[in-house]
Amino acid sequence: MEENVIFEKNIELSLPTDIVSCHKLILAQQEMIELLVAQNQELTDRLSEMEVQQKQLLGKVTALETRLNQNSKNSSRPPSSDGFAKKPALPRQSGKKRGGQSGHKGKTLDMVAHADHIVPLAPNRCVCGYDLSGIHKQVIEKRQVFDLPTPKLEVTEYQLQSCICPACRQLQVGQFPDSVPARVQYGPGVRSLSVLLNNGYQVSFSKIRRFFCDVFGYELNESTQVSANHRCYEALQSSQQRIQQELLQSPVNHFDETGLRVVGKLHWLHNCSNAKFTYLFVHAKRGKKALNDPASLIPAYEGWAVHDCWASYFGYESCRHAVCGAHLLRDLQGLIEQGSHWAARMHDLLLYAYHKSDRGQCTVPDMDCLYRRYDHICYLADQEEPPPQYRYKNKRPKKSKGRNLMERLVRYRDAVLAFAKYEAVPFTNNQAERDVRPAKTKQKVAGCFRTLPGAQVYARIQSFLSTTRKHQLNVFNELVATFGGSNFLVAPGGC
Structure with missing residues (x-):
């Protein structure tokens, strides 16, 4: 009878004695070898899959850690998203004391040449008892108090009058402005204050209504405020056209x-501005559709x-084109915190050029x-951030943030270094960011715009307010002038 073959450790194996048994043993061993090879x-395949999964998981962990560590210093996130954690104190290397330094130009309240009210403080009687009322006195010192007058709404009554012409005996009636x-309405001052607030x-x-009630004793209802915004929007049409003309002629925007x-959906507030003028418009899209819209200025700029x-x-x-250097520095800082060497060198180079x-x-x-140093760092970046390998023919692999940034730096080199070559080109795009920041505050207060026309009204009015401030003019007075049919942008001999 054929002997059983047991493959176990520490057990003595008995070999078959006949050829048939040897042949069967060989076949059994071959099957076992094939089974072990298959296993x-x-x-090996499972290990390869697990290695791929491990790389994917490590990539996801790295991406999540990167997102978790993002702040306004190493990404495009706004400072308001940094939270309330205490920021690390910067090392004090200057040795100077805190606060204003000796000799710096300060700002203080200065006296005016002509006061609205003068209160003479003259001595009436001498300490010896002599009457000083008829004695000439001179001013030896002045002190001024800046304060608000008692707030109240002035009511102007227009009385329509009529009379009989003594020559032709016809009835003549005056005309209201x-x-x-x-019969009763609010004037341009009230509407201007509502629009400004x-x-x-x-x-x-609701807070504007409460403010008017607390300060002036009149409740300015919401419909009146909405009407004031729309009337201001219509009155600013020619002013907006003037702003557009000035920006199209500007050498740098x-x-x-x-x-x-807007109405529960994401829209985009587009900005074009410089140091003197601001133009804003709202569109449902961010890219080409918005930039090709008739409201956009860049196609003709x-x-x-x-x-x-x-x-x-x-x-x-x-x-x-010129690219904002501040955005690049933040993106590079994010890569530096992940251990990127080329990003540190590019960061230093941009600061050096700045x-x-x-x-x-x-x-x-x-x-x-x-240019040579810039190109060399881009070459090092290409070595440090190689392109991803294609694993599937129809699926493009995802590039790393470092690779994407490197390719942008290579593709737009002239735009990145334009500030260093042309004196008129600034290093940052901070002007545009400052001009769109009020809209973010508006959205935090209001939550959203309930209608698209309401958002468009805000964009035009905010464009005018920002432009007025840039010209260092009184915003309230210019709004009053706008309701009167003119302002500094459209008046003859204006800006």
Whole structure:
């Protein structure tokens, strides 16, 4: 009878004595080898899959850690998203005391040449008892108090009069001004204050009503405030056209966009501005559809367009492009915190060029050297951030943030270094970011715009308010003038 073969450790094996048994043993061993090879291949495949899964999980963990560690210093997130954690104190290396330094230009309340009210403080009687009422006195010192008058609404009554002409005996009746269409209404001052509070200071309608009740004793209802906004919007049409004309003629403009919630959906507030003028418009899209809209200025603009490297802007070749250096520095800082070496070198190079250009006020002397260093760092970045391998023919692999940033730096090199080559080009796009920031505050207060026309009304009014402030004019007075049919933008001999 054939002997059983047992493959176990520490058990003595007995070999078959006949050829048939040997043949069967060989076949059994071959089957066992094939089984072990199959099992080994299966384990190898499973190990490979687990290694791939491990890499994917490590990538996800790294991405989550990167998102968790993002703040306003190493990404494009706003400072309001940083939370309330205490920021680390910066090392004090200057040795100077805190606060204002000796000799710095301060700001204080100065006396005016002509006061509204004068209160003489004359001595009436001498300490010896002599009457000083008839004695000439001189002013030896002045002190002034700046205060608000008692707030009240002034009521102007228009009385329509009639008479009989003594010559032709016909009845002649006067006419009310066009600004007085109803029996009772609020004047341009009240409407201007309502518009300014709602759009300039982001105060809600309910709080404006409470403010008027507390201060003036009149409740300004919501419909009156909405009507004031719409009347101001219509009155500012020619002013907006003037702003557009000035921006199209400007050698440098800043472009940016920020999200707005309108009727529960995401819309975009687009900005074009410079140091003197601000233009805002609302659109449902962020990219080409919005930029090709008749409300957009960039298709007809031929100067320098400074922006944050949004790809849609580069499709317009009529203008020259410059990329915001502050955005690049933040993105590079995020990579530095992940251990990137090339990002640290590029970060230092951009700061070097920034300081060499006197903080964006002049050009860098040796641009050829700057270009060579820039290209060399991009080469190192390409070695450190290789392109991802294609595992599937129909699925493009996801690039790392470092790879994406490196490719942007290579593709838009001239736009990145434009500030160093051209004196008129600034290093950052901070002007545009400052001009869209009030809209974010408005959205935090209101939550969203309930209608698209309401958002468009806000955009036009905010454009005018920002432009007025940039010209250092009294915003309230210019709003009153706007309701009167004119302001500094459209008046003859204006700005």
